Amino acid sequence: MGFDPRRWSAEPRPQQRVTSNVDALLQENEALRREVRQLRRQLESLRQRPEPSRQRWRWQEPAEPDPLVCAAQVERWGVALAEQKGWSVLRLAGLEQLIEQLNRSSFLPQLTLQQRLDHLVPGLGRDLFAAIPSPVNKRRCAVLAAFALYGVSAIEWLDDDPQRVVLELRQRQGQSRGGDRRTRSDQRHTDRQSKPGSSADPRGRDARTVAALQVLGLEWGASRQAIKQAHRRLVKQHHPDVGGAAEAFRRVNDAYQFLVA
Structure with missing residues (x-):
């Protein structure tokens, strides 16, 4: 079974009938014209329609993130600390000295408190000091001292246990009064050893x-x-x-x- 080329010429070919229905073609052509006219009308109506939707999709500058610490928080913390037992013992000058001592005894003594907090959590020190206007009173200084003492955890302690914060600041303030009695030459010698890049280790x-x-x-x-x-x-x-x-x-x-x- 298969195609035999010798029988190709002998076999009669069926005649192909080409039929054309002129009416059917005309009807199809008219339907396409109507569809084109409808699409054109829709396109024209869309062009004439106002475009408020485009305004919504215009590029907008990203919103500034919320500060990590705001002025309202600082005031609330200050009021809570002032209501605790032992608050009257604290002194503004003693709190300022305590902040300096805690910063000097940290592992980054060359940084300020703001820089140290920003080192721990980017933006924390910047937002904290921006939320504390001048002049710095006793309440605001106590908040700064809490951050110098507890670091990032100060937010949690100020919210949950302000009494513990006041007691801790009282104890630290008492230590700072008599715990740094060094001569001027001793201070220079110690500070010289703690400069960045210095090494007291014999192996460098x-x-x-x-x-x-x-x-x-x-x-x-x-x-x-x-x-x-x-x-x-x-x-x-x-x-x-x-x-x-x-x-x-x-x-x-x-x-x-x-x-x-």
């Missing part, structure tokens, strides 16, 4: 890095993963919510932020 290692590693219980050369694990472990151990000391909690956080920076 940065003294602040060594101190930060010791706070986390690590040795020189610890990996980034080991630093993170030690930080998580010590935060759980020293968090004030579980009975830890606020100073130890702050030192752990400062050491971690210094090492990962």
